[in-house]
Amino acid sequence: MTPADDLPVTRGIVARAAGPVVHATGLAGASVGEVVHVGARRLLGEIIALDGAVAVIQVYEETAGLEVGAPVELTGAPLRAWLGPGLLGATFDGLERRLDRLAEAGRWLILPGMGSSDPADVGESRPSRGAATATARWTFEPSLEAGAVVQPGDVLGVVAEGPLRHRILVPPDMTAGRLARLDGGRYTADEAIGRLEVDDGGRDLFLGHDWPIRWPRPVRSRRLPEQPLVTGQRVFDMLFPIARGGTAVIPGGFGTGKTVVEQSLARWSDADIVVYVGCGERGNEMAELLASFPKLVDPRSGAPLLDRTVLIANTSNMPVAAREASIQLGVTIAEYFRDQGLHVALLADSTSRWAEALREIGGRLEELPGEEGFPAYLGSRLAAFYERAGRADVLGMPEREGSITLVGAVSPPGGDFSEPVTQASLRLAGTFWALDADLAHARHFPAVGWTLSYALAVDRLAPWYREMVHPAWAERRAKAIDLLAREKQLLDIVQLVGADALPDGDRVDLETARLLREAFLQQHAFDPVDAARPLDVQFALLDAVLAAGAGLHAAIDRGVTLEQALDSEVLGELRRARAWSGDDVAERLRALAAQVADLVAEAPS
Ligand SMILES: Nc1ncnc2c1ncn2[C@@H]1O[C@H](COP(=O)(O)OP(=O)(O)OP(=O)(O)O)[C@@H](O)[C@H]1O
Ligand SMILES: [Mg+2]
Numbered sequence: 001m002t003p004a005d006d007l008p009v010t011r012g013i014v015a016r017a018a019g020p021v022v023h024a025t026g027l028a029g030a031s032v033g034e035v036v037h038v039g040a041r042r043l044l045g046e047i048i049a050l051d052g053a054v055a056v057i058q059v060y061e062e063t064a065g066l067e068v069g070a071p072v073e074l075t076g077a078p079l080r081a082w083l084g085p086g087l088l089g090a091t092f093d094g095l096e097r098r099l100d101r102l103a104e105a106g107r108w109l110i111l112p113g114m115g116s117s118d119p120a121d122v123g124e125s126r127p128s129r130g131a132a133t134a135t136a137r138w139t140f141e142p143s144l145e146a147g148a149v150v151q152p153g154d155v156l157g158v159v160a161e162g163p164l165r166h167r168i169l170v171p172p173d174m175t176a177g178r179l180a181r182l183d184g185g186r187y188t189a190d191e192a193i194g195r196l197e198v199d200d201g202g203r204d205l206f207l208g209h210d211w212p213i214r215w216p217r218p219v220r221s222r223r224l225p226e227q228p229l230v231t232g233q234r235v236f237d238m239l240f241p242i243a244r245g246g247t248a249v250i251p252g253g254f255g256t257g258k259t260v261v262e263q264s265l266a267r268w269s270d271a272d273i274v275v276y277v278g279c280g281e282r283g284n285e286m287a288e289l290l291a292s293f294p295k296l297v298d299p300r301s302g303a304p305l306l307d308r309t310v311l312i313a314n315t316s317n318m319p320v321a322a323r324e325a326s327i328q329l330g331v332t333i334a335e336y337f338r339d340q341g342l343h344v345a346l347l348a349d350s351t352s353r354w355a356e357a358l359r360e361i362g363g364r365l366e367e368l369p370g371e372e373g374f375p376a377y378l379g380s381r382l383a384a385f386y387e388r389a390g391r392a393d394v395l396g397m398p399e400r401e402g403s404i405t406l407v408g409a410v411s412p413p414g415g416d417f418s419e420p421v422t423q424a425s426l427r428l429a430g431t432f433w434a435l436d437a438d439l440a441h442a443r444h445f446p447a448v449g450w451t452l453s454y455a456l457a458v459d460r461l462a463p464w465y466r467e468m469v470h471p472a473w474a475e476r477r478a479k480a481i482d483l484l485a486r487e488k489q490l491l492d493i494v495q496l497v498g499a500d501a502l503p504d505g506d507r508v509d510l511e512t513a514r515l516l517r518e519a520f521l522q523q524h525a526f527d528p529v530d531a532a533r534p535l536d537v538q539f540a541l542l543d544a545v546l547a548a549g550a551g552l553h554a555a556i557d558r559g560v561t562l563e564q565a566l567d568s569e570v571l572g573e574l575r576r577a578r579a580w581s582g583d584d585v586a587e588r589l590r591a592l593a594a595q596v597a598d599l600v601a602e603a604p605s
Contacts, residue, residue: 010027010028010029010030010073010074011026011071011072011073011074012024012025012026012027012030012055012071012072012073012074013025013026013068013069013070013071013072014038014039014066014067014068014069014070014071014072015054015068016068017063017066017068018364019063019320019360019364020058020059020060020063020319020320020321020360020361020364021056021057021058021059021361021364021365022038022045022056022057022058022059022063022066022072023054023055023056023057024036024038024054024055024057024072025053025054025055026053026072027047027055027072027074029074030047030050030055030074031047031050032047032048032049032050033046033047033048033078033079033212033214034046034047034074034075034076034077034078035075035077035078035079036055036057036072036073036074036075037072037073037075038057038059038063038066038070038072039063039066039067039070039071039072040070040071041061042073043059043060043061043062043063043066044059044060044061044095045057045058045059045060045072045321046058046060046078046079046321046325048361048365049365055072056365057072058321058324058361059319059321060094060095060319060321060322060325061319061322062319077212078212078213078214078215079095079212079213079214079325079328080210080211080212080213081096081210081211081213081329081332081333081336082096082189082208082209082210083208083209083210083211083332083333083336084168084189084206084207084208084209085138085159085161085166085168085189085207085208086136086138086161086189086208087310087333087336088161088162088164088166088273088306088307088308088309088310089162089304089306089307089309089310090310090311091290091311091312091313092310092311092312092313092329093312093313093314093318093322093326094312094314094318094322094323094324094325094326094329095322095325095329096329099313135188136188136189137186137187137188138159138161138186138187138207139159139160139184139185139186140157140158140159140168140184140185140186140187140193140207141157141158141159141160141184142156142157142182142183142184142193142194143155143156143157143158144156144157144179144182145179145182146179146180146181146182146194147178147179148178148179148182149176149177149178149179150170150176150177150178150179150196151170151176151395151396151397152170152171152172152173152174152175152176152218152395152396153169153170153172153220153339153394153395153396153397154169154170154396154397155167155168155169155340155396155397155398156168156169156170156182156193156194156205157182157184157193159207161307162303162304162307162308163298163301163302163303163307163308164272164273164307164308166340167340167341168193168207168208169209169339169340169396170196170205170396171209171211172211172217172218172339172395173211174196174198174203175198175199176198177196177197177198177199177203178196178197179194179195179196179197180194180195180196180197180202181194181195182194182205187206187207189206189207189208190206191206192204192205192206193205193206193207211332211335211336213325213328213329213331213332214328216335216387216388217332217335217336217338217339218395219338219339219392219393219394219395220392220393220394220395221392221393222390222391222392223245223391223392223393223401224391224460225243225244225245225246225390225391225403225457225460225461226243226460226461226463226464227243227244227461227464228241228242228243228244228457228461228464228465229241229242229243229244229246229269229270229271229343229345229405230269230270230535231264231265231268231269231270231532232264232268232269232531232532232533232534233261233264233265233268233446233523233532234520234521234523234533234538234541234542235446235448235450235521235523236433236448237535237538238473238476238477238480238520238538238539238542239450239453239455239477239480239481239521240431240432240433240448240453240454240455241431241455241457241458241461241465242405242407242430242431242455242457243391243405243430243431243457243460243461244343244391244403244405245343245389245390245391245392245403245404245405246389246405246406246430246431246457247386247389247405247406247407247408247428247429247430247431248405248406248407248408248429248430248431248432248433249351249407249408249409249410249422249425249426249428249429249431249432249433250262250407250408250409250410250433250434250435251409251410251411251412251417251422251425251426251432251434251435252409252410252411252412252415252434252435252436252437252440252447253411253412253414253415253416253435253437254411254415255440256415256435256436256437256439256440256447257435257440257445257446257447258349258350258409258410258411258435259281259285259349259409260445260446260525261409261433261435261446262276262347262348262349262407262409263276263289263525264446264525264531264532265345265347265407266289266305266309266345266347267296267305267531267532268531268532269345269405270300270343271308271343271344271345271405272308272337272342272343272344273308273309273310273334273337273342273343273344273345274305274308274309274310274344274345274347275309275310275312275330275331275333275334275337275344275345275346275347276289276309276310276311276312276330276347276349277312277314277326277327277329277330277346277347277348277349278311278312278313278314278315278349279312279314279323279326279327279348279349279350279351279353279354280314280315280316280323280350280352280353280354280356280357281315281316281349281350281353282315282316283315283316283317286311286313286315289311290311293305293306293309293311294306310330310333312326312329312330312333313326314326316353320356320357320360320361321357321361323353323354323357324354324357324358324361326354327348327351327354327385328385330346330348331346331385331388331389331404331406334346334388334404334406335388335404337402338392338394338402338403338404339394339395339396339402340394340400340402341394341400341401341402342402343402343403343405344402344403344404344405345404345405345407346389346404346405346406346407347407348406348407348408348409349409350408350409350410350411351382351385351408351409351410351421351425352409352410352411352412352421353411355374355378355382355420355421358374358375358377358378358381359373359374359375359378362374362375370420371420372419372420374420374421378420378421378424379420379424379427382421382424382425382428383424383428385406385408386406386408386425386428386429387428388404388406389404389405389406390403390404391403406429408425408429410422410425415437417434417452430455430456430457431454431455431456431457432452432453432454432455433448433453434448434449434452434453435447435448435449436448436449436452444517444521444522445522445523445524445525446523446525448521450481450484450485450521451484451485451488458474458477462474468535469535469536469539470539470543472543473539476539476542476543476546477542479546480516480520480542480545480546483509483512483513483516483546483549484513484516484517486509486513487509487510487513487514490502490506490509490510491510493506494510504556504562505553505556507562508549508552508553508556508562509549511552511562511566512545512546512548512549512552515545515548515549515571515574515575516545516546518575519541519545519574519575519577519578520541520542520545520578522578523578527579529579529580529581530578530579534586536586537585537586537589539586540585540586540589540590540593541577541578541589543589543590543593544574544577544589544590544592544593544596545574547593547594547596547597548571548574548593548596548597548599550597551565551596551597551598551599552565552566552599554597554599555599560599565599568599570592570595570596570599571596571599573592574592574596577589577592
């Protein structure tokens with residue numbers, strides 16, 4: 001983030017400090033949201049309230065050692081992110097300072113306090129401009145010439161960055177004007193690529209620009225999503241899909257698989273760009289993610305997955321206030337790539353830790369707490385965050401569409417979904433993937449519970465599935481969900497009277513539901529073959545399982561015993577089909593579906 005440097009400095013002093021909350025006096029002209037530098041180490045802080053002559057500041061760094069009377073400087077600017085080439089493949093803290101160099105040394109993930117124990121790395125340390133250390137250069141190819149009239153959001157040209165043609169934009173907050181100059185060449189982030197003539201003079205243009213992280217970036221118009229974000233995960237893509245530009249929430253108690261889901265989405269979803277915010281989670285998980293990403297290859301581009309990914313890490317051992325900023329930074333970066341006309345997946349793990357940061361800071365402010373100690377504005381803050389997702393026609397020419405799909409994990413204490421963060425998130429998200437502790441204990445992964453989960457966008461996505469996947473997708477999906485509901489009812493009866501008392505038809509339904517769970521819904525995230533599947537393979541497997549149900553019914557109708565039918569070779573194959581690999585899996589599954597539908601012929605009588 002880069003507060004403006006060139007304004008006259010107003011100085012105040014620290015009057016009181018309590019953890020991340022500092023009171024300062026003498027800051028005439030301060031405004032809420034303004035960035036300040038606190039103390040001799042110039043710790044980065046933000047004014048969150050003004051109370052008479054007292055400015056209340058939330059400090060993003062460890063305040064130990066700060067003294068009453070220490071200087072506080074206004075910067076005249078809100079907290080801003082720098083957006084431009086070099087974000088991809090980088091890891092930042094919540095204030096957009098690069099962590100990867102420290103991570104390579106294996107340091108920041110284990111040290112308490114800031115990312116580094118080296119005092120030189122805190123306070124003064126300024127945001128790096130993406131990968132733009134002062135020396136990094138990119139080759140800019142202009143697509144416009146001097147004399148052209150440009151509007152906010154217009155594409156000035158591109159920079160090749162890994163597999164991406166990174167579009168360089170006229171900043172959305174710049175006024176329209178005429179290009180006095182725009183030159184191709186190799187530039188650092190600090191060198192002007194051109195100049196814009198506007199009514200009141202001229203302004204230099206750069207490869208990147210700043211944007212206040214708490215302000216949503218404007219778009220031309222919003223659109224309803226009509227296409228899914230394809231995740232490669234059967235339970236999502238086939239049963240509870242998320243729209244491209246939609247929002248999903250994953251609540252789950254301790255160890256139910258939230259992080260594994262988020263990381264699977266980061267790896268396998270068909271987004272152009274992934275922004276992953278590790279918010280208040282364990283450092284070793286982020287370390288694993290960092291270690292694994294460079295080795296993974298994007299199946300679409302053949303390039304390392306890291307090349308389309310921005311990681312933001314505020315692990316549990318980092319200062320709590322920066323955790324609050326990390327979510328805002330993540331969504332701002334996501335909006336920037338959306339504005340280029342790209343489809344972005346924003347993955348936040350976990351929004352509960354972010355809400356806890358709000359609670360902790362609210363507590364220090366001695367605000368009147370709301371439910372379970374969370375501030376009364378928890379719901380509106382969450383809403384402001386979720387509302388920044390969506391599909392949009394973005395500003396500027398050439399016309400283009402972009403989207404942000406937001407998936408937020410929630411960690412309800414004790415796995416109790418009635419707690420405030422889960423409840424508030426649930427009201428905001430269109431897709432609800434409820435992780436079920438019983439399924440996780442039974443090692444059924446992903447532990448997405450089918451009774452609580454839902455996807456509101458299903459009807460809007462159905463035409464896309466009909467055309468792109470299979471005409472019968474919606475019907476098969478409904479059938480699968482009915483079957484799981486039926487299983488639940490039948491299991492209640494079995495509890496009372498035992499399985500033997502059930503009619504054969506009901507026992508067939510139970511067996512088919514079991515197949516659905518074991519051969520279809522379970523998907524091992526760490527299995528190289530089954531971790532992600534294309535849609536045609538997913539559908540063919542679902543269809544084969546449902547065909548097996550029909551085959552079993554037909555078999556017993558013709559006098560085959562259920563035990564004999566279950567013993568059949570083709571059902572055995574279906575149970576193992578999850579492990580199949582190769583290019584022809586969908587085809588083989590379709591052949592298998594035909595065979596299982598015809599169990600009567602095969603089963604010994
Ligand atoms: N799809 C999956 N395939 C295989 N194993 C899984 C899957 N999902 C979760 N697991 C197992 O469950 C464990 C816990 O998962 P994870 O760390 O994602 O849980 P969490 O909900 O994020 O936990 P926490 O509340 O501690 O953050 C994993 O280490 C893994 O062993
Ligand atoms: Mg986790």
